[in-house]
Amino acid sequence: MLFNSFEFLVFLIVVFGLYWLVFNTKTKYQNVLLLLASYSFYGWWDYRFLSLIFISTLVDYVVGLQIHGTVKASQRKVLLGISMAFNIGLLAFFKYFNFFVDSWIQVLDNLGYHTKNTWSLNIILPVGISFYTFQTMSYTIDVYRKKLVPTKDFISFAAFVSFFPQLVAGPIERASNLLPQILGKRNFSYEKGMQGLRLILWGLVKKVVIADVLALKVDDIFGNYHDFGGGVLWLGAIYFAIQIYCDFSGYSDIAIGVSKLFGIELMSNFKFPYFSRNVGEFWRRWHISLSTWFRDYLYIPLGGSRNGKWKSLRNVFIIFLVSGLWHGANWTFVVWGGLHALLFVPSYIMGRNRKYTDAIVAENSWFPTLREFAEILLTFLLVVLAWVFFRSESLASALEYLTFMFTKLDFPLIYKNGLYSVGSLLFLDWIFRKDERLNFTFLKNINKKVLGFVEVAVLVIVVYLISLNTSSSQFIYFQF
Incomplete structure (x- = not known):
């Protein structure tokens, strides 16, 4: 269902009316409606992929509660690793499997080993998978870092993961911002x-x-x-x-x-x-939810700017290249990310990137x-x-x-x-x-x-x- 379609207009009017006129007596009723509406919105494309959202939601809901209830550091890391492996595994399979297989075959061909590609699969890319997997990963990471207390309300958590306005193309919301609003009471404001x-x-x-x-x-x-x-x-x-x-x-x-x-x-x-x-300012203004996600969950954990300029530049190139790959399974996106890293370097070296x-x-x-x-x-x-x-x-x-x-x-x-x-x-x-x-x-x-x-x-x-x-x-x- 597209925002620029008459189907969405009808959908929005119906959900809005039910939300404020029928289900407004209790927040949990509104959240049930939001969850059903969000799953209907996403299922409009392909209902089969609703299972992916549900499983991803269930995994991070359970892992978040387990991490919060576990004191031993090693066990907490294992639990976080389960969440990371599952979400990154989803992305790797649905978005990058054929890309990596084709790239490997090309490398072998360039070395003179001509092989027939029998590994590529006819994989359909689920709409919005890059967005909701990053959203759920940030939740478990924040729980692991003790910056967030996990919710026991599964319906509200599921509504947070699948909230239909931003489900398929962002912004990539943080649980610290969106989840409290879903858990709390909302009042209509003209x-x-x-x-x-x-x-x-x-x-x-x-x-x-x-x-x-x-x-x-x-x-x-x-x-x-x-x-x-x-x-x-x-x-x-x-x-x-x-x-x-x-x-x-x-x-x-x-x-x-x-x-x-x-x-x-x-x-x-x-x-x-x-x-x-400058390019540094551009990335503070473009796709802010993604650039700040990479800053908080990749750049800073890699060391950020704390270990000297050379290691900082290494970290800069890593996040730009990964950002490029996030956008698509094609070397054109990787080069695009690398170019932005190169364009960022002069202002970083001169100390003007934060100007x-x-x-x-x-x-x-x-x-x-x-x-x-x-x-x-x-x-x-x-x-x-x-x-x-x-x-x-x-x-x-x-x-x-x-x-x-x-x-x-x-x-x-x-x-x-x-x-x-x-x-x-x-x-x-x-x-x-x-x-x-x-x-x-x-x-x-x-x-x-x-x-x-x-x-x-x-x-x-x-x-x-x-x-x-x-x-x-x-x-x-x-x-x-």
Whole structure:
């Protein structure tokens, strides 16, 4: 079931009505409804994979309780190892089995040992497996670290693992944030409800009006890059940068907005990453739930920045390469992660990687300084070049695409119309750059009837565009 479909609209209205009008007498009734709704939402794709979510939930629920009730350190480590082995094993089998087999066969072929591949399997990748396995792993790790007391309420824990707004594409929530909200009483708030509806509408605009429109151009350019000059290829790379941002952040906006309708706040996942002034800042603004997950559960356990710069750089490369592999079973993703590690190194060596931790670009001005603009532009162009590997089918095609970008220079006369979408998105992001959840305080001065008319008009346009695409375009990060 896709957010940008009429099926989801009906589903949301029914669940919302039951949640606040029928099951609002007790929190546990609401949690039962959330669990049933979440399993129905996920089962819409393939009900067979519901067993994976249930087993993963059961394993980490039991392991969490056992770790909490065990004093002996060695036994606690064994229990944690069971959780890690199970969740990583799920990912390794469903997502990476064929990748590792094919890579090994290729290595043997390069060494002159030609073997027939009889090991590859016809494995279907379960939607969202990378997201909910990381979510449950963080729970058991936090219990092991004694940062979290495990819950005995299995229904609430299962609702936390499978919470439908963020189940298949994040944000990857921490139990310390989401679980207490599911265990606690929720009260309906009209103000939060309106904030949620506006976030949903903004997310749909990003997805349907910008991402899906640019996708048609991106698919054509990347699919036929031999036929185009360098100018068009540059446009294709820039369009993909905006497409994947609007597609993924649009999903996050909708997820956060839907959660608000149920009285639950999710963590931020994007904070205007294309206004970053270096790659370190970019990763503090892009896919925040994943980058902070790797920081807390991989980078810091490896030693973080505590053991000198060389070991710290080693740890940086590890998390970027693993992050690349997390995105997909293809060497293009690994190279993409490695490129970001290389782009991160200069600012890290010069001690500038933490320079823009909290500062908002042009915080007290409408325009950035010349230096800020140059830094933003350089960072954006470097990120765009790296996106070519992310989007390409193979390393060979990515390298060829990049080569043509710099050698087949021309002034494109086609696909220029996509720049309107790019410019509109960046302009609106610049207006809202102080608050990723859409700060509508300036709307208070606008007549409510006029504002309502504009919002309804935008909604009509979105619904019309969805109706034109009867297949409803899938979100890019569903494949991860």
